[in-house]
Amino acid sequence: MFKNFFSDFKKKRNLAKLKDEKFRFLFEEDSSGEYVVFDTETTGLNPKKDEILSIGAVKIKDNKILTSQTFEIYLKNSAEISSKSIEIHHIRPCDLENAIDAKEGIERFLHFIGSRTLVGYYLEFDVAIVNKYIKKSLGIELPNEMIEVSEIYFDRMMPLIPQGNIDLRFDTILKKCRVPDMGAHNAVNDAIMTAMIYLKLTQENNNVKTSI
Amino acid sequence: MSILDQKQLIASIHPFGQLSSRELDVLMKKIDIAYYTKDTLLISKDLESIAFYIIIKGTVHEYIDEQLHNVYSHGDSFDADALIYGKTESRFVVDEDLICYEIKKEDFLDLMQNKEIQSYFLQDFISRHKHLKEFDAQSDFTPFLMARVSEMFLHKACIVDADVSIYEALQEQKKLQAKVIIVQKDESYCIVTDTDLREKVLLERLSIDGKISQIAKNEIITIQSNDFLFNALLIMTHKGIKRLIVTEDDKIVGVLEQLDLLSFFANHSHLVAVQIQKASSIEELQFVSEDIKNLIVTLRAKGVKARYITKLVSALNEKIYKKVFEMSVPKELQDKCSLLVMGSEGRAEQTIKTDQDNALIISDDVDEALFVAPMEQLNSYLLELGFPKCKGNVMVSNPFWRKTLHDFQLQIKEWLSSLDEKELQNLSIFLDAKSVAGEESYLTTLRNYLYENFAHREDVLAHLAKAVLYFETPLSLFSGFVLQKEHNNKLDLKKGGLFAIVHGVRVLALQYKIDETNTIERIKELNNRGVIDKNFAEELIESFDTIASIRLLALLEAKNLDEENYINPQKLSKNQRDLLKDSFKVVNKFKKFMSFHFHLNMVV
CATH class of the missing domain: 2.60.120.10 (Jelly Rolls)
Structure with missing residues (x-):
């Protein structure tokens, strides 16, 4: 009850800061019944300093991942991409030839997600880095509800491994949930795999336990 | 992305x-x-x-x-x-x-x-099957063409210095048994072939003490050892040359001769047959039978249908049998008996040497004892040639399978009344008998005797046919290989599919008095007699061929006889898996047909 009240309050305060009325839809009640799983590739792991290179997202409805409406963009960056980060995300400067302006890209992303609930793996980071952009341009933070898959996974595993020490690495969760590795780790593929994990963890009735 | x-x-x-x-x-x-x-x-x-x-x-x-x-x-x-x-x-x-x-x-x-x-x-089943098979054949063909130069036998390269005499160079060539001489001049290489020697030395009366370099004119044409054989063949054809110098990291490692390349590509079955004919000792035959295995590998890689390969191999093995028979049985006794091969050999469906399954019918007017020693000799010869002993002892050295014509007739009578599993199995083996040496008419006599006795004995036939249902068609095993990694995920092709078709068709052949022993020929004949329709006959033949062909693959890869019928479906390509599944569906259909035909649900 208190939690609800608190989040409502936070949402209102957030809304009050909205600079551009065009984005009011982010605060409206979601009627699509869909979720959005998204993942970003960034120049580094510090949301304050680093920038987004690409965003990949897919919608989930019931038991389906709507790959037919896959969202994928590459963003133009202010600085040269460091060679160290290239090793991680495999996005070379030349891959960003089709990249669009960050402002336009983020706006497209907001239109894609609408007021749907967001799902992700270590979503906090992805949301924080998106917030950095929209705080500047729109004055707000993402108001969407959020679901963290590693948290669901943790809750599922907890009764099985009471001592704790649950391995929450992405690859481990992937393996334990028997989700196929789609190969290349890029924003869209990671989003699709995260979506599969989410479906696996929520759709089956505790079957994970038996399969783990 | x-x-x-x-x-x-x-x-x-x-x-x-x-x-x-x-x-x-x-x-x-x-x-x-x-x-x-x-x-x-x-x-x-x-x-x-x-x-x-x-x-x-x-x-x-x-x-x-x-x-x-x-x-x-x-x-x-x-x-x-x-x-x-x-x-x-x-x-x-x-x-x-x-x-x-x-x-x-x-x-x-x-x-x-x-x-x-x-x-x-x-597409309906058959054409889809063919479509897939063609697709598969393309990929089958590829590895053959895509074999590397390094996989071939390479001749030693005889490399001499430009300053040595022709005589010295020839001596070096002889020592290395090389076909050509490669002459090194500083960093470049030239070649001296037999033609060069003939035309430039002999015809022009050049002294063999002269320097080799004066007759070495043609630059060598090279190919990397990791290049494809296909390219080697292309270069040879294109440039009209008979050999290529093979290099590895810019160093000469050997010489690839056109003859070796062509024999690798060519189907040399004819050669094998001639060799068997010419062989005069067991050792020589041994040499030939090695060749047969290579032949199978080559033919399969070329995408030749399994049924043609097995027919060819059976024909070659039959020649070996004949030869061994001539070597072990005294001349005067050779037309007093008939040597039979049975089981897969009798059906001409043998691939590489499976167990010996053989028998001997002896004329009623000679002493059986005369054949004891020759037959033991025959068995041991075959063993030396790599035909393993039959685990069920279905061999001419066993008196049970070495009988006079009269005794075999008594045996047939016994089979008619026996319900014993072992005896029924023996009967099944005998049904595939084929005469390979000696007097053929003894078998014809027995065959007719068999038909007469089994006519209108549907009860016995049904009992015999029941074995078709013994083994489950292993369709569910496919999921097994996905689910259970800890189990041995292999699939038994023989029990799962081949046996049902082979045995069912065999019993039908007995019922309809069909002399053919080959399963596919039997199916065709059953179709001619109207027992099964054309469509079903074709489905059966295609399915049989598919399973047999995949089994052939398993056989070639199997390290010992126990593994030969097993295949890990995961190792198959997707197309092969599809073909196999479709084939098992047909096996199930055939089982249903047999149940209906012989009212098997009523046989206990």
Whole structure:
């Protein structure tokens, strides 16, 4: 009850800061019944300093991942991409030839997600880095509800491994949930795999336990 | 980038690879990924199919009349028929949590605008089978052409310095048994062939003490050892030369001769047959039988159908049998008996040497004892040639399988009244008998005796036929290999499929007095007599060929005889798996036919 009240309050305060009325839809009640799983590739792991290179997202409805409406963009960056980060995300400067302006890209992303609930793996980071952009341009933070898959996974595993020490690495969760590795780790593929994990963890009735 | 990954995945699934890149792009915009938990019913008679499914992970079982009909797993798709015809008799149920691509019904039907896709899905069983096989044959052909130069036998390279005399060079060549001399001048190499020696030395009366360099004019033509044989053949044909110098890291490692290359490509079965004919000792035969195995490998790689390979190999083995018979049986006794091969050899379906299954019919007017020593000799010769002993001791050294004509007739009488499993098995073996040496008419006599006695004995036939149902068709094992990694995930091709067809057809052949022993010939004959229709006959033949062909693969890879009938379905290509599944479906159909034909459900 208190939690609800608190989040409502936070949402209102957030809304009050909205600079551009065009984005009011982010605060409206979601009627699509869909979720959005998204993942970003960034120049580094510090949301304050680093920038987004690409965003990949897919919608989930019931038991389906709507790959037919896959969202994928590459963003133009202010600085040269460091060679160290290239090793991680495999996005070379030349891959960003089709990249669009960050402002336009983020706006497209907001239109894609609408007021749907967001799902992700270590979503906090992805949301924080998106917030950095929209705080500047729109004055707000993402108001969407959020679901963290590693948290669901943790809750599922907890009764099985009471001592704790649950391995929450992405690859481990992937393996334990028997989700196929789609190969290349890029924003869209990671989003699709995260979506599969989410479906696996929520759709089956505790079957994970038996399969783990 | 990532959409490309998904696209590649779809394109790797036959027949979607036939789509153009643009068509694929359009298709990608219509594909969703869905997740279904175990036991979800996807399609059934009352649950209309709404999408075409392509499995990313998990398994789906298809049931018809509550019987497991097919198993779909990674890379498989279903069910076009249900979408096209708008109804189905099957039930599709998720057996292991399913993650799959879904193409909505309307979108799938749109896809059918593409002729290739349409023809693939609209084809009936046989043509789809052939379509897949052709596709498979292409890929079969590839490894053969794509073998590397380094896999070939290379002749030693005789490299001499430009300053040595012709005489010294020739001595060096002789020492290394090389076909050509390679002359090194500083950093470059030239070649001296026999033709050069003939034309430049002998015809021009050049002194052999002169320097080799004066006759070495032609620069060598080289090929990298990791290049494809196919390219080697191309270069040779193109430049009209007989050999290539093979290099590795810019160093000469050997010489590839055209003759070796051609013999690698050529089917040299004819040569093998001549060699058998000419052999005068067991050692020589031994040498030849090694060749037979290489021949099988070559032919299979060329995409020759299993049934032709087995026929050829059986024919060659028959020649070996004949030769061994002549070596062990005294001349005066040779037409007083008939040497039979039985089992797979009798059916001419033998591949590499399976167990010896042989018997001897002896004329009623000679002393049986005269044959004891020669037959033991014959068995041991065959053993030396690599035909393993028969575990069931079905061999001429065993008195049971070495009888006079009269005694064999008594045996047939006994078979007629015996219900003993072992005896029925012996009868089955005998039904495939084929005379390979000696007097053939003894077998004809016995065969007719067999027909007379079994005529109108449907009860005995039914009992014999019952074995067809002994082994489950291993369709469910397919899911086994997905689910249970700790088990031995192999599939028994013989018990699972071949046995039912071979045995069923054999019993039908006995009933309809068909002299043929080869399964495919028997099926054709059964069709001629109207026992089975043409369509079913073709299905049976194609299925039999498919299973036999995959078994051949297993045989070639098997390290010992125990493994020979097993194949790990995971090691098969997707097409081969599809073919195998389709074939097992036909096996099931045949089992049903046999049950009905012999009223097997009433036989206890």
